[in-house]
Amino acid sequence: MILDEVYTVIQSRQKTPVEGSYVCSLFAKGKDTLLKKIGEEATEVVIASKGGDRDQTIKEITDLWFHCLVLMSEEGISPGDIYQEFGSRFNTRRQ
Numbered sequence: 001m002i003l004d005e006v007y008t009v010i011q012s013r014q015k016t017p018v019e020g021s022y023v024c025s026l027f028a029k030g031k032d033t034l035l036k037k038i039g040e041e042a043t044e045v046v047i048a049s050k051g052g053d054r055d056q057t058i059k060e061i062t063d064l065w066f067h068c069l070v071l072m073s074e075e076g077i078s079p080g081d082i083y084q085e086f087g088s089r090f091n092t093r094r095q
Helices: 002-015 022-029 031-050 054-075 079-094
Strands: none
Touching (some): 002 079, 022 031, 031 054
């Protein structure tokens, strides 16, 4: 799954910084900057959706998910942890 592939690259950049890497710059700037970026991206999703621009909404959601993946790596949360939580919630509602 592409999210897992992106997450693997993010983890790699976290462990072995690459000069000029956007991901590395996020880690270097610290968690507060990353959290601010996630807030900005979430706002951009709302604006794009409110404006009815489907293509822009897709792009903004992708940006938001990307930055959330960076935060997940920072926090030691894997995509599998998220999949498990979704599975737990879905299975609970199906019963």
